[in-house]
Amino acid sequence: MTSGTYEPLPTSSTSPTYPPLPGPPYRIRHHKTQITPVLILKYAAGVCGCLVLFHYVLIGAFPNSAYTRYTTSSRNRYGVGSGYDGHTGYASAAASAQDVLDRIDPSAGQPGTYFRDSFPLRTMVAIWELAEKEVKARGLDTCNGQLGRELVDAYHSSQLGYCVPPGDSLTTFVPDPIRNGSHTSHVSAENTAEGKDMGTSIFCSPVHRAEFSKWWPYPAAPCVSKNLRTIPNAQSERTFGAAGCEITEEGIKLNNEMGRERFLGTDTVGVAQENDQCKERIERTLLIIGRQDQWNPFHVAEDLITTLVSVFIAVQTAPALIESRVQLVFVEGFGMDQNHFTPLWDRMGAWAPRRLSLDPWAEGTCLTNAIHSVGAGASLLSAMGVGTSYSCASTITWAAAHYYRHLFGLLPPSLSLPANLLESYHANERPRRPINVLWLSRAKLDDYAQKHNDWSNWRDVRHILNEPELIQKFKSELSDLCRDPTNSADFGQTGCIYEDATEIPENWSFTSPETLRENDPLPIRFMSLDPTVHALENQIHYVGHSTILVSSHGGALGLSLFLPPGDGTLIELQVENVAGNYHFEHMAKECGHNYEVLHINREVDVDQVWASLRKWIGNVAKSG
Incomplete structure (x- = not known):
C-alpha cells in the first residue's frame, strides 16, 4: 500500500480477514497445561459454587447468629424476598418526593424548568396580536402606526422577486414544503425528478418603495428564500449561491438602491450548472441573523426588535412558514466565548442556534426555507433619530418585550392573572401589587475598566462619584416612608412595609x-x-419583576425591554454630556411606560433623585 492511499474494507457477508499485527512475531512458551479463558471460568464457577453451599450450611447450623440476622434483614430492606410489592415501593418513593417538594421554598421557582420555543414565528405573531389589543385598549398614540403593523404592511407592499427561476411568478413566493421535519436529509436524483423543484427563489421587501415608509433613514430589504446553496470557506460566512434563477430587473434596481448596505442580494452569487445539485438539505425554516452585539444590552435590544420586524414581514410573504419549526443561524463571528446573551438566543427555535464561526456550512448544503434578518444601521429605537424626542407607542416593540420576557417565564398579565383579577385588568384598572424599585449600577463595571486600562473619556463623563450615598438615600427614605402614618393618602389604611x-x-x-x-x-x-x-x-428576573427602574444613561438601560409592557416606570439620570440622547425614552414610550429624565452632575444631588422616585411611587400606588 503506497502512501496516501487506502484499501477498501471487504463488502462480502463472510467474516473479514485482517492483516497481521505490526511488529515481530511473539514466542509462546508451551507447558503441559496451557492457561485458557475456558479453564479460568471453570475454576471461578467451582469457587462460587463452594461459597454458596457454605452460605446455606452456615445459616442452617447457626440460625440465631448475627450473620443470619443481617442477611435476612438485608433482603427485606431492599425489597427482595417474600411479600415485596414493586408498586408499593414506587408509591412510597413518590410520597417521599412530594414531601420534599412541599418543603421547598416557593420563591425558588419551579424545579427542573426548561423552555425552548420550537415555533417562534407562530408565537411572535400571536403575541403581536395581543400587543395590538393592549395598546388599543390603553388608547396610546401610535403615530399612525409608523412603528407598527402599518410599517410592516408598507414593507410588504413593495415585495419583489429578486431572483426567480425563468417563468415563475414575480409576485408570489411559495415556500418549499418540509419533507420530513428532520435535522437534514440527503438528496438524490430519484427524489428530485423535477429540476425546477431545486431552483432558488429570493423575494425581498424594500422599505423605501412605499410612500408610507420613505421616512426610514437607511435602505433595508429583508428577504425570504428557498433552496439557497451555501458557499463554504468563502471570505464571508454569509455568502449564498443561487441556482436556476435569474436576477430580475427590479432586483437589479434594488441592488443599486441599497448602496453599501448589506442584504441578501449583495451576498448572493450564481452557482455554475455543474455545482447546482444539493448534496444535503436542511429541512427546517432558518432565521439567519446578521449583525449581533454580544455585550451591550441596548444594542442587543435593537437586534431583538429588528428580528421581529423581519419575521413579521416574512410571514406576510409566506404565511405557511408560521407553522414550521425554526432554527436560528448566526453569522459574522457570533460565537459563545464572550457572548453574554447566548442564554436568551438559545431559547428560540427547536434546535440550538447554529454559529457559522464554529460550525460552518458544508459544501453542497441547501437551505429549504430561510428568512434573512437585516440590521441596516437603524432599529425601531433609533429610526426617527436619537436626537429627536417622541412619544409614539410601537406594537412591535411592545410585542418584542412580551415575547422575550415569555422565554424566561414572564407571561403577560392578561395570560397569567386569575379570573377575578383579569376582569379589572381588562377594564384598564391596575390590580394592587407590591412596588419593586430597582437601581441599575455601573460601579463594578467602572471599577473594572479603570483597573484594566479600559477607561475612556466617554466612561469618565458618565461616572457617578457618590453612588453609595445615593443608594443609602433610597434605602433610608423608603424605610421612613413606610413608618410615617401620614402617607395613607398614597397607600391607604393598610400603609406600606419596606423590604x-x-x-x-x-x-x-x-x-x-x-x-x-x-x-x-x-x-x-x-x-x-x-x-x-x-x-x-x-x-432579566430582576428587571422583569420591577415596577420602577432607575439608572444613569448607559447600555444597561437596554434591559428595560424586559419591564412589563405598559406597566413600568423608567427614571433616567443624564449628565450634561449625554443630554439630548433619547435612546431610552424611545424604548420606554414605545412600550407604554412612564418616563422621566433627570439632568444631573457627576456629584449627584441625592435629594433631587429621591424627590422624583417618591413622586412615582405615589403615582404607582394610587393607580393600583
Whole structure:
C-alpha cells in the first residue's frame, strides 16, 4: 500500500480477514497445561459454587447468629424476598418526593424548568396580536402606526422577486414544503425528478418603495428564500449561491438602491450548472441573523426588535412558514466565548442556534426555507433619530418585550392573572401589587475598566462619584416612608412595609397581585443590581419583576425591554454630556411606560433623585 492511499474494507457477508499485527512475531512458551479463558471460568464457577453451599450450611447450623440476622434483614430492606410489592415501593418513593417538594421554598421557582420555543414565528405573531389589543385598549398614540403593523404592511407592499427561476411568478413566493421535519436529509436524483423543484427563489421587501415608509433613514430589504446553496470557506460566512434563477430587473434596481448596505442580494452569487445539485438539505425554516452585539444590552435590544420586524414581514410573504419549526443561524463571528446573551438566543427555535464561526456550512448544503434578518444601521429605537424626542407607542416593540420576557417565564398579565383579577385588568384598572424599585449600577463595571486600562473619556463623563450615598438615600427614605402614618393618602389604611431585597432577594419575585390580601400592607422593595456580576437570567428576573427602574444613561438601560409592557416606570439620570440622547425614552414610550429624565452632575444631588422616585411611587400606588 503506497502512501496516501487506502484499501477498501471487504463488502462480502463472510467474516473479514485482517492483516497481521505490526511488529515481530511473539514466542509462546508451551507447558503441559496451557492457561485458557475456558479453564479460568471453570475454576471461578467451582469457587462460587463452594461459597454458596457454605452460605446455606452456615445459616442452617447457626440460625440465631448475627450473620443470619443481617442477611435476612438485608433482603427485606431492599425489597427482595417474600411479600415485596414493586408498586408499593414506587408509591412510597413518590410520597417521599412530594414531601420534599412541599418543603421547598416557593420563591425558588419551579424545579427542573426548561423552555425552548420550537415555533417562534407562530408565537411572535400571536403575541403581536395581543400587543395590538393592549395598546388599543390603553388608547396610546401610535403615530399612525409608523412603528407598527402599518410599517410592516408598507414593507410588504413593495415585495419583489429578486431572483426567480425563468417563468415563475414575480409576485408570489411559495415556500418549499418540509419533507420530513428532520435535522437534514440527503438528496438524490430519484427524489428530485423535477429540476425546477431545486431552483432558488429570493423575494425581498424594500422599505423605501412605499410612500408610507420613505421616512426610514437607511435602505433595508429583508428577504425570504428557498433552496439557497451555501458557499463554504468563502471570505464571508454569509455568502449564498443561487441556482436556476435569474436576477430580475427590479432586483437589479434594488441592488443599486441599497448602496453599501448589506442584504441578501449583495451576498448572493450564481452557482455554475455543474455545482447546482444539493448534496444535503436542511429541512427546517432558518432565521439567519446578521449583525449581533454580544455585550451591550441596548444594542442587543435593537437586534431583538429588528428580528421581529423581519419575521413579521416574512410571514406576510409566506404565511405557511408560521407553522414550521425554526432554527436560528448566526453569522459574522457570533460565537459563545464572550457572548453574554447566548442564554436568551438559545431559547428560540427547536434546535440550538447554529454559529457559522464554529460550525460552518458544508459544501453542497441547501437551505429549504430561510428568512434573512437585516440590521441596516437603524432599529425601531433609533429610526426617527436619537436626537429627536417622541412619544409614539410601537406594537412591535411592545410585542418584542412580551415575547422575550415569555422565554424566561414572564407571561403577560392578561395570560397569567386569575379570573377575578383579569376582569379589572381588562377594564384598564391596575390590580394592587407590591412596588419593586430597582437601581441599575455601573460601579463594578467602572471599577473594572479603570483597573484594566479600559477607561475612556466617554466612561469618565458618565461616572457617578457618590453612588453609595445615593443608594443609602433610597434605602433610608423608603424605610421612613413606610413608618410615617401620614402617607395613607398614597397607600391607604393598610400603609406600606419596606423590604430590602438586597438582603432578602428571593422576595423580589413576589409581585403577583394575588399574593396580596385586602388588609395586607403594600410591600415596597429596593434592590441594587450591577449587571456586570450577574448572569443574564438574573438580570432579566430582576428587571422583569420591577415596577420602577432607575439608572444613569448607559447600555444597561437596554434591559428595560424586559419591564412589563405598559406597566413600568423608567427614571433616567443624564449628565450634561449625554443630554439630548433619547435612546431610552424611545424604548420606554414605545412600550407604554412612564418616563422621566433627570439632568444631573457627576456629584449627584441625592435629594433631587429621591424627590422624583417618591413622586412615582405615589403615582404607582394610587393607580393600583
